Amino acid sequence: MTPLQYYLLFSALLFCVGLAGALTRKSAILVLVGIELMLNAGNLNFIAFWRYGPNPSQATGLIFVIFSIGIAAAEAAVGLALIIAIYRHYKSANVEQIDSMKG
């Protein structure tokens, strides 16, 4: 197996670990942790394809990852603020208890 295949398997495994956590945990914050792991797995994919792809002298993969890191940080900030606001209202951050749209 080439190095690229090793890196892709690594990032696929990281993605599946993040997805398993996001699907099974009850705390909303840990669901966001799983989502961050999935985003990081995607970033690793981009960097691996940049390094072992056909045209590594172009930094396109790197630039995509730079933007992805910035957007993930913004999304984590807004998501956590939402969880804090929901906690203030429902007194719980448990995703199974927050099941109605009525305020």
Next chain:
Amino acid sequence: MSVAFFAIAIVTLAGAIAAMSLRNPVHCALCLVVAFAGLAAAYLQLGAEFVGFAQILVYIGAVAILIVFAILLTRSSEIQAGKYFSGASWIGVAICIVLFAAFARGIRSSTLLTRDTPAAKATVQQIGLQMFQGTPENQGNYLLPLELAGVLLTAAMLGAAVIALQESKSDRARNSGAEPRS
């Protein structure tokens, strides 16, 4: 593959699995920091130094700290009654195992991925030149996405601050019709 790759992969995956399976969310956040650090080491090994240090600065230095603050403000670190995983958690794990099997089959049976290319240099100057000037091969520069990313970060910061703002006493008295659920 080198020993360094396997060491980095084992540390990162151990951190990720621990981050998703421990009971105390503060421990999960700390194991997530280990996973982020392992990924930064992987980026450094692949030759993307700027992205590796940006990963440390942004993910470990900002996102993980935000997660710890959110755990503090939602009091998640106290002992919870009931289970920590949802009832049908085996379905989620089974889905992920099947998904990883599909990924692995696709990766291993591909013929496109077997090329080997020499390493590339990606200095900060080259990244900056491509972002602001563009290379002859691709269409142009990345100036508009950069400015939009700045606008998005500003909007996200303002939005997060407004959403998480403590209501003042007068607001709470005005909204007293909506009682919080127990």
